[in-house]
Amino acid sequence: MRIEISAKRLHSDFVKKVEEISGETLPSCYQCGKCSAGCPMSFAMDLLPNQIIRLVQLGLEEDIANSKTIWFCASCLTCSVRCPRGVDLSRIMEALRLITMRKNIDYVKISAIPGEIIAELPQIALVSSFRKLTA
Amino acid sequence: MDLSYYPGCTLKTKSKNLEDSAIASMTALGINLVELPRWNCCGTVYSLADDDLVHHLAPLRNLIRVKEEGNSSVVTLCSFCYNTLKRANLLIKNDQEKRNTINSFMEEEIDYKGEVEVVHLLQVLRDEIGWEGISEKVVVPLQGLKVAPYYGCTLLRPQEAAIDQVERPTILQRLLQSLGAEVVDFPFATECCGSFQIVGNPEFVLDCAWNILSSALRRGAEALVVSCPMCDFNLGQRQRELRNRYSEFREMPILYFTQLLALSLGLGAEVCRFELNYIDPRPLLKDKKLIP
Numbered sequence: 001m002r003i004e005i006s007a008k009r010l011h012s013d014f015v016k017k018v019e020e021i022s023g024e025t026l027p028s029c030y031q032c033g034k035c036s037a038g039c040p041m042s043f044a045m046d047l048l049p050n051q052i053i054r055l056v057q058l059g060l061e062e063d064i065a066n067s068k069t070i071w072f073c074a075s076c077l078t079c080s081v082r083c084p085r086g087v088d089l090s091r092i093m094e095a096l097r098l099i100t101m102r103k104n105i106d107y108v109k110i111s112a113i114p115g116e117i118i119a120e121l122p123q124i125a126l127v128s129s130f131r132k133l134t135a
Numbered sequence: 136m137d138l139s140y141y142p143g144c145t146l147k148t149k150s151k152n153l154e155d156s157a158i159a160s161m162t163a164l165g166i167n168l169v170e171l172p173r174w175n176c177c178g179t180v181y182s183l184a185d186d187d188l189v190h191h192l193a194p195l196r197n198l199i200r201v202k203e204e205g206n207s208s209v210v211t212l213c214s215f216c217y218n219t220l221k222r223a224n225l226l227i228k229n230d231q232e233k234r235n236t237i238n239s240f241m242e243e244e245i246d247y248k249g250e251v252e253v254v255h256l257l258q259v260l261r262d263e264i265g266w267e268g269i270s271e272k273v274v275v276p277l278q279g280l281k282v283a284p285y286y287g288c289t290l291l292r293p294q295e296a297a298i299d300q301v302e303r304p305t306i307l308q309r310l311l312q313s314l315g316a317e318v319v320d321f322p323f324a325t326e327c328c329g330s331f332q333i334v335g336n337p338e339f340v341l342d343c344a345w346n347i348l349s350s351a352l353r354r355g356a357e358a359l360v361v362s363c364p365m366c367d368f369n370l371g372q373r374q375r376e377l378r379n380r381y382s383e384f385r386e387m388p389i390l391y392f393t394q395l396l397a398l399s400l401g402l403g404a405e406v407c408r409f410e411l412n413y414i415d416p417r418p419l420l421k422d423k424k425l426i427p
Contacts, residue, residue, distance in 0.1 A: 023185035040327040040346075044339040072336060075180065076327030077292035081301050088293075094183035108335040120372070121334065122364050123144040124215045128179040129334035131190070 009059035014099075018056050021095035028085045029053045035079035035089050045069040049079055049089055056092060070096045071107045075132065097132070107133040138259065139206040140168035141197055143216035144176050150213070150364040150391075152408035157212050157256060157393040159406040164264055164272060168210060171200050179215050180331070181222040188237055194223035195237065198251045199244050208252040210259055212393070214363035218289035221253040221296045255290060255298050257306050257362065257392070266313040274401035276315025280423050282395070283319040283356035284308050285347065287366045288327050301325075307360060307392060314399040319356040323347040328369040337373075344370050345377055348387060357419055358388045360395065367391065371413030388416035398425060 009015075019026055029050075036048035047055070047067040055063050064070065070093050079089040097107075108129055118126065138161075146154040158168050174197050182190035197220060201209045211217040227234045228249025238246050260269060284307035291297045291304055299306040304325065308318045326347055329340030348370060351359055361367050371389035378384050394407040394416075404426045409417050420426045 021184050021186055040343055041329070041332070041339060043342060044336070072332065072339065074288075074327050074330040074332050075183065076288040076330060078288075078327065081292050081294055088183075091183045091185075098184055098187075113334065122149040122368050123176075124179045124213065124365050125331055125333050125368060127144070127176065128215065128331035128365075131178065131180050132331055133335055 003058070003060060005058055010057075012059040012061070014061045015056065015059045017099060018092060018095045021098055022088070022091040024088055024091050026053070026057050026092075028087050029057065029083075030085060032084060034082050034084065038078045038082050040076060040078065041072045041074055044072050049073075049093075052096070053087070053089060053092060056096070064096060065100075071133065073097075101133075101135040104135045106135050110134065136165065136263075137167045137169050139201050139204060139209045140170050141174055141177075141201075141209050141211050141216060141220065142170060143211070143213045145215075145364040146213055150367065150411075152411040153212055153364060153367075153391045153393055156391060156397040156402075156407045159402050160393055160396040160400055161256075161259075163397075163400045163402060164260075164269070166259065166263065171197070171204070171209070173200050177216045177219040179219060181219050188233060188240075191223045191226060191237060192241060194220045195227060195247060196241070196244065198224055198249075198253070199241075199247050201251045202247060203245065207250070208254055210254055210256055212256050212362075214255070214287060214289040215365060217253065217255045217298075218296055222293075224249050224251065224253050225295055255362075257290070257310065258298050260310060260396075261306055266309050269310070269313045269396075273314055273399045275399050275425060277311070277395060277399055277425060278315050278423075279317065280420075280425065281317045281319050281355055281357045282311055282360050282390070283321050283351040283354065283358075284311060284324060284392075285351070285359050285361050285366060285370070286325050287361065287363050288325075288330065290362060291325055307362070310392060311360060311395065314395055316395065319351065319354045321351045321354040321356065323350045328366045330365055330369070333365075333369050340369050341373055341376060341380075344373055345381065345384075348374070348377065349381075349384065352385060352387060356387065358390050358416060360390050360392050362392055367413070374414055386414050388412060388414045388419055390416055
């Protein structure tokens with residue numbers, strides 16, 4: 001894969017926005033991969049959690065947009081409590097989701113969920129899913 | 136002793152078995168859980184965005200209700216509610232700038248600085264009554280019942296909200312041992328069940344459930360013990376699908392810790408509301424001679 005790394009990308013509005021929303025210091029990550037090793041949803045992800053943070057560091061917004069990884073994060077915080085550099089990746093994942101959702105884009109389409117599924121799901125499942133994955 | 140109690144939405148609807156067995160057990164142990172006269176949904180998940188304060192208002196309003204009642208702590212049963220209330224409280228306690236913004240936004244409310252302590256029922260059992268105190272009250276020891284304690288995420292993560300050691304918790308194990316059960320240790324006790332992904336990506340949650348349940352089964356567990364209505368659903372409700380997908384899978388009841396507590400305190404099966412469990416635990420409990 002050929003990627004372009006430039007000062008413009010490294011200091012792009014996108015990188016600044018992720019740092020601002022997440023409150024995390026992106027360069028702290030040294031790519032040990034512990035987040036991906038412990039992630040319970042990594043089996044479903046096209047890019048691993050440590051790859052996502054690397055792409056954010058490099059400002060490669062399009063690569064993240066083309067991946068489904070951020071939408072499969074369950075915010076279980078396993079990565080956060082294990083990171084040896086104190087980076088809270090769950091907050092970076094949240095910032096990345098919010099950058100999309102604040103454009104009024106939903107990941108979960110509420111109207112597409114059948115009524116009988118809504119009726120059987122516990123309330124906390126519905127509310128948290130809508131909070132995490134809809135605009 | 137009276138303790139202020141915040142139930143949350145799911146305990147009033149899908150998880151009456153958790154609420155009913157908890158209230159009855161605590162009464163038997165000398166603690167009255169007094170439900171807040173006014174409460175609202177906690178929002179279920181703590182906002183992880185630095186620039187999003189509005190989602191902290193719902194949990195904080197509940198804590199303001201507790202303060203208005205003149206109580207210094209509030210007990211939660213649902214793991215999601217515990218986590219959301221606890222962390223919103225830590226935020227307002229530790230971040231002066233955000234505290235000022237939130238308080239001035241909620242000008243109709245009394246000022247709140249994080250004075251109320253948020254505790255989970257398991258902490259009350261450990262810290263107020265103690266394992267020995269519970270053991271002394273057991274009239275139906277859960278002898279021969281092999282149970283695997285499953286913690287999930289929100290009682291343990293992040294570190295500052297954890298009710299026990301993050302990577303090696305023992306609180307459920309100690310409780311179940313006090314009740315006379317045989318506790319089965321298994322490596323997926325703190326692994327996430329897939330949580331709210333059940334709504335948007337249910338097929339992946341089935342994989343999570345398989346990992347957790349098959350590990351507990353291999354270690355010889357006959358039932359899994361949980362505290363969270365989300366884990367209960369993700370691990371219990373989809374077991375029929377797991378049986379269809381994996382021929383070696385055997386169905387395994389998921390029990391709330393409060394149901395086993397009530398049973399061992401001799402409060403009878405009715406209060407446990409076993410009919411609400413996704414996999415009926417009564418055949419197993421009958422087999423162990425714990426219910427008639």
